[in-house]
Amino acid sequence: MIVEERFATYINSLSTGNTPLLTxxxxxxxxxxxxxxxxxxxxxxxxxxxxHRPEKILEVGTAVGFSALLMAEYNPVxxxxxxxxxxxxxxxxxxxxFRRAGREDxxxxxxxxxxxxxKTLDGTYDLIFMEAAKGKYIHFFExxxxxxxxx
Numbered sequence: 001m002i003v004e005e006r007f008a009t010y011i012n013s014l015s016t017g018n019t020p021l022l023t024x025x026x027x028x029x030x031x032x033x034x035x036x037x038x039x040x041x042x043x044x045x046x047x048x049x050x051x052h053r054p055e056k057i058l059e060v061g062t063a064v065g066f067s068a069l070l071m072a073e074y075n076p077v078x079x080x081x082x083x084x085x086x087x088x089x090x091x092x093x094x095x096x097x098f099r100r101a102g103r104e105d106x107x108x109x110x111x112x113x114x115x116x117x118x119k120t121l122d123g124t125y126d127l128i129f130m131e132a133a134k135g136k137y138i139h140f141f142e143x144x145x146x147x148x149x150x151x
Contacts, residue, residue, distance in 0.1 A: 008040050011040055011043045011044050011047065012039060012040060012043055014043055014046070014047060015039070015042075015043045015046075018042070018070070018073075019073055021069075021100060021101055022066065022069060022070060022073060025064060025065070025066050025069065025097050025100075026066055028064070029063070029064050029066055034063055034064050034090065035063065036063065036064070036066040036067070037066070037067055037070075037131070042070060045067075045070065045071065045074070045129075046070075046074045048127070049071060049074050049075040049076070049127075050074070050076060052126065052127065053075065053076050053077045054075065054077075054079055054125075054126030054127035055077055055079050055080070055126055056079060056080050056082075056123070056124070056125045056126050056127075056149075057071055057075075057079050057080070057081045057082070057125060057126065057127045057128075057129065058081075058082050058083075058084075058121070058125040058127070058128045058129070058147060059071070059081065059082070059083040059084070059128075059129045059131060060083075060084050060114045060118070060128070060129070060130050060131060060132045060140060060144070061083075061084065061085065061114070061130065061131035061132030061133070062083040062084065062085035062090065062091075062094045062109055062131075063085070063087075063090050063094065063131070064090055064093045064094050064097055065083070065093070065094035065095075065097040065098055065107070065109075066097070067129060067131055068081050068083045068094075068098070068103075068107050069097060069098070069101050069103060069107070071127075071129070072101070072103045072106050072107060073101075078106065079106070079126075080106065080108070081106060081107045081108070082107075082108050082110060082121070082125075083107060083108070083109050083110070084109075084110045084111075084112070084114045084117050084118070084132075085109060085110075085111060086111070086112060086113050086114065086132075088111075091109065091111055094109055095109060114132055114136070114140055115136065115139045115140060115143075118140055118143035118144065118147070119143055121143070121147055123147070124147055124148060124149035124150075125147050125148060125149060126149050128144055128147065128148055130144070
C-alpha cells in the first residue's frame with residue numbers, strides 16, 4: 001500500500017480495534033487466504049463513516065463479508081448496505097457471517113457478476129466501496145458514477 005507514513009500513523013492512532021466478532025472473521029479469512037482490507041484502510045473507513053454518516057452503501061466485492069460488517073458496525077447511522085459477490089464458494093460464508101453478526105436484515109447480498117448487477121441498480125448511494133477484482137474496475141466505472149449520490 002502506498003501511503004505516507006505520517007498519514008498511516010495518524011489514522012492508526014485513531015483505532016480502538018474491532019469488535020470481537022469482526023476480529024474473529026478477519027482471522028478466519030486470513031487463515032483461509034481470503035483477502036480482507038488491511039488495518040489502515042479499516043481505520044480510514046471508520047473515519048469516513050463517522051464524518052459522512054452514509055445511509056445507503058454499495059459494496060462491490062463481498063468476499064466473506066468482513067468489510068460490509070465493518071461498515072455496518074462502525075457507521076453511526078443504521079445504513080442499508082447492498083453488497084455484490086460473484087464467487088459462489090464465498091457467498092454462503094458471507095451470509096453466515098451476516099447471520100452471526102445479526103445483520104442479515106441490514107445487509108443485502110446480491111449474487112452474480114457486478115458488471116451485470118450494477119446495470120440493474122437504480123437510485124443513488126452515499127458511499128460506494130470497490131473491493132472486487134481490480135482489473136474489472138474499468139467495467140464498473142460508468143455504473144458506479146451513475147449510482148453515486150452528489151457530494
